Amino acid sequence: MSLEGVTKTYGNFTALHATDLSVGEGEFVTLLGPSGCGKTTTLRLIGGFERTSSGRILISGEDMTSRPPYERPVNTVFQDYALFPHMSVSQNIAYGLSVKSNNVPGADRAARVTEALALVGLAGMADRRPEALSGGQRQRVAMARAIVRRPRVLLLDEPLSALDVKLREGMQVELKRLHRELGITFVMVTHDQTEALALSDRIVVMNQGRVAQIGSPTELYDNPSTPYVADFIGAANLLEAEAAGRDGALAAFRLGGTVVRSARVASAAVTGKAILGIRPERFLVSGTETANRLALTIKEVLFHGDRLRLELMLEGVDRPLFAELPRTALPPDSPIEPGAGIALHVEPSDILLFAGGSTA
Numbered sequence: 001m002s003l004e005g006v007t008k009t010y011g012n013f014t015a016l017h018a019t020d021l022s023v024g025e026g027e028f029v030t031l032l033g034p035s036g037c038g039k040t041t042t043l044r045l046i047g048g049f050e051r052t053s054s055g056r057i058l059i060s061g062e063d064m065t066s067r068p069p070y071e072r073p074v075n076t077v078f079q080d081y082a083l084f085p086h087m088s089v090s091q092n093i094a095y096g097l098s099v100k101s102n103n104v105p106g107a108d109r110a111a112r113v114t115e116a117l118a119l120v121g122l123a124g125m126a127d128r129r130p131e132a133l134s135g136g137q138r139q140r141v142a143m144a145r146a147i148v149r150r151p152r153v154l155l156l157d158e159p160l161s162a163l164d165v166k167l168r169e170g171m172q173v174e175l176k177r178l179h180r181e182l183g184i185t186f187v188m189v190t191h192d193q194t195e196a197l198a199l200s201d202r203i204v205v206m207n208q209g210r211v212a213q214i215g216s217p218t219e220l221y222d223n224p225s226t227p228y229v230a231d232f233i234g235a236a237n238l239l240e241a242e243a244a245g246r247d248g249a250l251a252a253f254r255l256g257g258t259v260v261r262s263a264r265v266a267s268a269a270v271t272g273k274a275i276l277g278i279r280p281e282r283f284l285v286s287g288t289e290t291a292n293r294l295a296l297t298i299k300e301v302l303f304h305g306d307r308l309r310l311e312l313m314l315e316g317v318d319r320p321l322f323a324e325l326p327r328t329a330l331p332p333d334s335p336i337e338p339g340a341g342i343a344l345h346v347e348p349s350d351i352l353l354f355a356g357g358s359t360a
């Protein structure tokens with residue numbers, strides 16, 4: 001499935017700027033971004049519920065741009081499920097087969113419904129009404145209704161957002177299993193990075209109607225291309241620094257009163273200001289290391305079970321830094337409390353580097 005230069009405007013407002021996106025057959029791709037960034041708009045364009053302002057949408061090489069929703073090999077699981085309250089579970093699911101342009105003969109329909117129910121783990125619930133189901137079961141009915149027509153592409157708009165946390169984790173596993181068993185393309189929308197990272201082959205990070213970066217969860221986590229992506233996928237301390245020349249394969253930066261070195265440097269000289277990114281979980285408790293050793297003052301300590309989250313101040317830097325450290329790694333005989341000092345270091349390969357007019 002692909003989008004070619006697709007845009008969507010509402011009056012003067014551009015909800016989606018010219019976007020190219022290519023999704024492989026059977027791939028699980030997630031659109032991720034904050035509320036209002038254009039995720040649902042993109043999904044509705046693929047489903048045919050909105051018309052593109054320009055550009056084309058192709059599925060298996062066929063142009064879908066001007067086809068109505070029911071003539072696209074696509075089904076959608078809507079955020080609110082949109083189940084019919086007056087119909088039973090099986091009637092809700094069979095509804096997907098009764099709409100126009102379906103070639104499923106009447107005799108095959110019951111078997112299709114039974115198969116879909118089994119796939120989502122709802123065998124035996126066929127005669128219930130939606131009101132007699134839990135939130136998680138309703139979610140499964142919505143899934144069954146969307147897959148019963150055997151679409152090539154399944155669109156899912158925040159499919160787990162209405163469920164409580166425990167149930168959501170269970171349904172993540174279910175979604176992954178279903179994707180594998182069906183072998184069809186999934187395009188999911190979420191604002192929850194944990195969900196996106198856990199489920200997706202690739203993630204499309206969006207920001208204000210534009211694609212910020214596309215990559216596998218690992219690529220986005222390890223090599224975010226902008227501070228925005230670094231902070232949205234995982235978390236990052238983003239710090240303004242001043243270039244201080246090269247040191248062999250490393251680039252040196254002045255961060256307040258400390259010099260730190262990053263291995264993430266292009267061949268060009270680094271000059272001027274840059275933004276450095278340090279993930280909270282990449283801080284290490286310093287032993288004898290001298291490279292990238294930061295002498296910090298503890299401002300606040302938050303207990304996170306096996307980890308501590310520390311709010312820290314670095315001399316000459318006015319914003320606090322956050323570090324997450326396993327409790328087992330902490331020095332046993334120095335106090336971890338507000339006001340105390342702690343020395344941490346960060347490997348040069350873990351100092352993310354973003355140009356802020358930095359490369360020349």
Ligand SMILES: Nc1ncnc2c1ncn2[C@@H]1O[C@H](COP(=O)(O)OP(=O)(O)O)[C@@H](O)[C@H]1O
Nearest residue numbers: 010013015033034035036037038039040041042
């Ligand atoms: N029918 C519409 N008319 C005008 N503006 C819209 C319409 N639908 C969405 N928008 C605007 O487009 C932007 C993106 O919306 P949406 O795609 O729903 O965001 P997301 O799903 O990422 O939260 C928002 O600013 C929203 O207000």
Ligand SMILES: [Mg+2]
Nearest residue numbers: 039040041189
């Ligand atoms: Mg939305």
